[in-house]
Amino acid sequence: MTHTKQLASNIVTVLVVDDDEVVRNGIIRCLTLEGIHLVSAANGRLGLEMAMQIKPDVVISDVNMPEMDGFQLLEAIRNDTGLASTQVMLLTTRGTRDSMRLGMTLGADDYLVKPFTDVELLNALEGLIKKNFRIQGAIAAAQTAQEERLRRAYSDSLGGGNSFGKFELAPPVGAVAEPAIQATVLFSGILGFTSLAEKLTTAEVAELLSEYFERIHEPVRRNGGQYLRQLGDGLMAVFPDSADEAVPAAGRAVAAALGIVLATSVFRWQLERRFADRGLPPVAVGIGLHAGDVAMCRPDSLQSKEAIPTGDAVNTAARLQFASKQLGWLIVASATVLQQAGPHVQTGASTSLEIQGKSTGVKVIEVRGMDTSMDDTISTTGSLGQQTNEVQTALKRNSEMVARAVKGALESKLAALKHLSFAGAEAPLRLAGYRILRRIGTGGMSDVYLAVHELDDTPTVLKVLNTGSQSAARMARFIQEYTLLSKIDHPNIVKIFKQGFSDTHAYTAMEYFERGNLRSRMGGAVDQRSVIALVSQIAGALSVIHDLGVVHRDLKPENLLLRADGSIVLTDFGIAKSIFQSDNPDLALTRHGDLIGTPSYMSPEQVSGQRITPQTDFYSLGVVMFELLSGQRPFQADTLVSMLALHAREPTPMLPKEHAVLQPVVDKLMLKDPGLRYARAQDLLRDLALVRQGE
Known part of the structure; x- marks a missing residue:
């Protein structure tokens, strides 16, 4: 043998x-x-x-x-x-x-x-x-195929397409048909799921999905829902008609839908508290309900005892769920459901929807609630009991698959940008509500693209960072810091509209500056009054981010952009660092041998790998100010090592005589000891104001 x-x-x-x-x-x-x-x-x-x-x-x-x-x-x-x-x-x-x-x-x-x-x-x-x-x-192959279908569906969703394909509605190949039943079908899905997932790690998405589905299983099972299936970020359940039930199937389905809405509301509140620093979009649910014939089939090849519901009622409920976002309703029920549910359901608006495969429109009505007396009756129908280990294991496994699919879809989208030629015949790539037109810049770790918003064609900059071997935790911190900045409404800080990350890439959508960066104004020395105005604006921006606990670490002319009115805007926070992480040395200190920043504008503490503080940005601002006033950088060398040595040891050179009044300001900004520099941006602004008054 x-x-x-x-x-x-x-x-x-x-x-x-x-x-x-x-x-x-x-x-x-x-x-x-x-x-x-x-x-x-x-x-x-x-x-x-x-x-x-x-x-x-x-x-x-x-x-x-x-x-x-x-x-x-x-x-x-x-x-x-x-x-x-x-x-x-x-x-x-x-x-x-x-x-x-x-x-x-x-x-x-x-x-x-x-x-x-x-x-x-x-x-x-x-x-x-x-x-x-x-x-x-066969099971493994089916799971792999399902994950790939989900990945493609989420990729379509990220590209602005129809993600309806994430729902498996057709009977599996080789399925054995069983007699159809009369039932009400419930379809529930998380609205804007991709926007939520792109700000969480793969493990976090899987964990939260598993917890969420456990929560919404409860009202469904309590109200007699059967044949529960997790389909991507959606849940399908069937409520069969039964003469033994005191409440009709449609009424129980409505009660379950309202229970899902309540469970989602509680989950959203807890999620917002847990990830308060991520800027997550509000978790919202959309639910579709339809009643009719439900065809049952069984995948006999896998010896499953669980029949799979298919047919017109299932397809229609799924499409009503998909329409919930456009309608702005939490629960979309067909008129058939409400006729069968009875008079106890509280309703709102109504309309007619065109459903693929149907010759006439389907009348749909918004469900807003249910009479208390009816709800009390339904809550005693059926029993939930403890979730079995098998159910919990299945939820965890499915949630992990969905998490890999949605994060993999974003990864594929971001990675694909690198290889686009943006030739005339090439269709523009769409990502998260933006249409990407061309590449406008590239660097060692990032590429910058010009995009327009799909709704109003507003020009937007899309910066894609290739993090390579960066850990998921570091990626999460990158998003956290950009999320902080996205909440700032300050004229001298770039407006950030959206951001997300995959395992090895992150992207940020921000406002576009047609006039370019400050380097374009530095063909020679800039007049003193203009320099004071520019430096004052930059100091104001630094004051805001420092108060939030963020150090820019790469202040230079290329990261200072010009608005149409000539004002200056601080941008490019790709290597920004939190200063409120001092309990973790890995977050508070730059590792020995790492150079984070641009050598010509790098502070002595960055050169030596010492602690980063707001004074680090003040040193770089001093270098920019010197360059604006003199037309050249304070330190110049033939090699990187020599350049860094000058920043670490040499005193600040003298400004041209006509700018001598600003020499004390530049000297204080560029002191080698960060503890002797300006303590706050307000102190710098005060000295600049005094110089301006004395002119």
């Missing part, structure tokens, strides 16, 4: 269930020789408990046993979502056709008649192990 031994080397677990100790030990002896991981139980009840605990790949069970026979054990295994795909071989002395037919009907994978030889047992087991590998391979 070399094949079985080879298969067993892949760590196959076999559970042997038989009340006959001699037979049980004989099977264990035979299979132990092949290196298979074995466990056993003396009857069906113990076997089921063991199976639920260890999740075996194969169960070999006798049929005739006390407490729970083999047929009952088989049926219990097939009805358990966590065990449904387990391979089951039945053993019996009754080799009759009726007995074998019953076993196969209940879902047995093989049937071995006692007495049997070791070779017969091993051959049968080898077949089951191979079948199990095929099933697991």
Whole structure:
């Protein structure tokens, strides 16, 4: 049995269930020789408990046993979502056709008649192990295909397209059709999910999705929802019509939808508190409800007991959910649902929607609430109980897949920009509401693009940073600091509209400056009055970011942009650093040997890798001020090492005589000891004002 031994080397677990100790030990002896991981139980009840605990790949069970026979054990295994795909071989002395037919009907994978030889047992087991590998391979392939479909759908969404394809609505290939049922279908989805996900790490997206779905499962299950399926960031549930229920299916579906809205509201509040520094968009939900025929099918190839709902009612509910954002409604219900739900539902606006595949429009109505008395009646319908480990595991696994898909979609979009030629025949790439027109700059770690907003064609700069090996935590801090800046409304700080990050890229959308940067005004010395005005504006901008705990670290003419009115704007915070992280040396100090900044404008503490403070920016501002007044930089050298040495040791050169009145200001800005420089921007502004008054 070399094949079985080879298969067993892949760590196959076999559970042997038989009340006959001699037979049980004989099977264990035979299979132990092949290196298979074995466990056993003396009857069906113990076997089921063991199976639920260890999740075996194969169960070999006798049929005739006390407490729970083999047929009952088989049926219990097939009805358990966590065990449904387990391979089951039945053993019996009754080799009759009726007995074998019953076993196969209940879902047995093989049937071995006692007495049997070791070779017969091993051959049968080898077949089951191979079948199990095929099933697991099919499941893995299906999951990989689903993740790729989600990635493409989220990529379309990021590009401004229709992300409706993330919902799998067609029956799977090879599915076995079952009779249709009358039911109300609920579709729920997170609105603007990609905007939320692009500001979180992959692990954070997965964790939050898993928690969110656990929360919204509760009102759905409490109100009798069945066939729950997580589809991307959406949830589908079916509420079958039943004469046994006191409340119609449509009423229970409406109650579940309102419960999801409430759960989402609480989740949004908690999320905003947890990630207050990320600038996350408000979490909002959109829900579609429709009633009608629901076709049921079962993916027989994977031996799943869970039927998959498909058909017109499912498609229509999904499309109503998709329309919720455009309508601005939280819950969009078809008129059919509200007719069946009864008079207790509180409604708002109504309209008619064109639905693909339907010859006439569907009348839809906004659901706003439900009478308290009706809600109390519904809340007692059905029971939730504890989420099973299988459900929690499935939610976690699906959430991780969705997180990888949405972050992978953003990664692909950002990485693709690098390879675009922006030729005339090339369609413009769209990203997060912007249409990217051309590349206008490039550097060691970043590229800058001119884009326009899709809605109003407002020119926008899109800066894409390639972080390479930067950790997810560092990426998150990058976004946090830009989020702080995006909240600033100051005339001398660039306006930031949007930002996001993937595993190795980050992007920021900010205002566009047609006049370019300050370097364009530095063909020679600038008049003293203009320099004082420019430096005063820069100092004002530094005062604001320093108060927020951010040090720019790369102040230079290229990062100072000109508005149409001639005013100056501080931009490019790509290497900015928080000064409120002093408890973590890795965040407060630059590592020895790292040069963060531009050498010609670099402070002595940056050169030596010492602590970064707001005074670091004041030193660089002193260099810019000297260059504006004199027409040249204070220190010039042929090599990088020589340049850095000058900044570290040499005193500040003298300004031209006509600017001697500003020499004390420049000297104080450029002192080698950061503790002796200006303590605050306000102190610098005061000295500049005094010079201006004395002119």
